[in-house]
Amino acid sequence: MSSESLRYDNNGKIVLGQIYNEPDPRAYYSTLRQLDYVIPDEAAPVFRELVAARRQMRGSPELSLLDLGCSYGVNAAILKHGVALDTLYRRYDDAQLREVDPGTLAAIDHEFYAARVADPHLEIKGLDVAERAVGYAVAASILDDGLARDLESGPLPPRDGEAIAGADMVISTGCIGYVTDRTLQRLIELGEAGEGPPWMAHFVLRMFPPEPFDAMFEAHGYVTETLPVTFRQRRFASAEEREHVLDNLSALGLDPVGREADGWYHAEFRLSRPRKDAEELPLARIVRH
Structure with missing residues (x-):
């Protein structure tokens, strides 16, 4: 990836919008x-522990996630x-799959994913502004259902809300x-209704400072817990991107040593739940780090 061709957003991250809504x-x-993007692999063990805990509290194996x-x-x-994740990287770099058109690839993927359902009691729906990406994931049977909408600009129409209602957990x-916090608040309100x-x-x-999110969650009776460790997202694409991020962290009073200073974006894990659930089963008993 040539550093001369990189553009940066207001947060100092490289702009990769062109890859998120391809056919x-x-x-x-x-x-x-x-870019050594690894956060889905880093997050998976945590999500699996949460799925098990949510099933335990619901007393049922059936569970619905909204990604x-x-x-x-x-x-x-x-x-x-x-x-x-490594299998996905190798799959979509396969010489034969590189040569087919998007429609053919979606049909091939449909057979691939339909034959690989490791957790048949887990329903996963998706929400994203990228219409072609969501449409592909649904057509290929990766997602059970999906919706391309922007909740930052306004609430969902009733029909769209019905398509993603009933989620036991929202993940990202x-x-x-x-x-x-506008998007998350609208998803909470959808669940409350x-x-x-x-x-x-x-x-x-x-x-990204957490205070606006924490205030919104608290207003809805949620408690937020965090894990005492951070998780790698991806490597910085350039020295300039690294400097942008280090400047942002300095402004927030956060120490990058052992994390971003080593060349990686780092993420915190934050679990927000109704107070009753958090008191009954604290995060420290679900995920041990």
């Missing part, structure tokens, strides 16, 4: 592989279909900070 995921996986910022369904591929591995308030399980880059 198929080949450019997405090819680009992120170059916020789902893109092409990478979290669903790992959690529901049991496909490792990188979109928080780009979506604000339906099956009940969902757990919120998010991996959040450290450069």
Whole structure:
């Protein structure tokens, strides 16, 4: 990836928007592989522990997740279909699959994922602004269902809300900070009007201040817990990107030593739940680090 061609957003991150809404995921996986993007693998063991805990509290194996910022369904591929991230990287770099058109690839993927359902009691729906990415993940049977909408601009119409209602847990591995507390509040309100308030399980880059989210969660009777460790997201694409992030962290009073100073984005894990659930089963008893 040539540093001369990189553009940066207001947060100092390189702009990769061109890979997130292609007709198929080949450019997405090819680009992120170059950056050692690992957060879905880092997050998976935590999500699996939370799925087990949520099932225990509900007394049922049936569970519904909503993946916020789902893109092409990478979290669903790992959690529901049991496909490792490295396998996904190698799959979409396969010489034969590189040559087919997007429609043919979606048909091939449909057979691949439909035959690999590691957790048949886990339903995973996706929500993302990238219409083609969500559409591909649904067509390829990676996601059970998906919706391409922007909750930052307004609430969902009733029909759209019905499509993603009933989630027991909302998960994400990188979109928080780009979506604000407005989106999360609308998802909570959707749950409150339906099956009940969902757990919120998010991996959040450290450069995004948590206070606006914490205040919103508290207003809805949620308690937020964090793990005492951080999780790698990806390597910095350039020295300039690294300096942007270190400046952001300095402004927040955060020490990058052993984390971002070593060349990687780092994320915190934040679990927000209704107070009753948090008191009955604290995060420290679900995920041990």
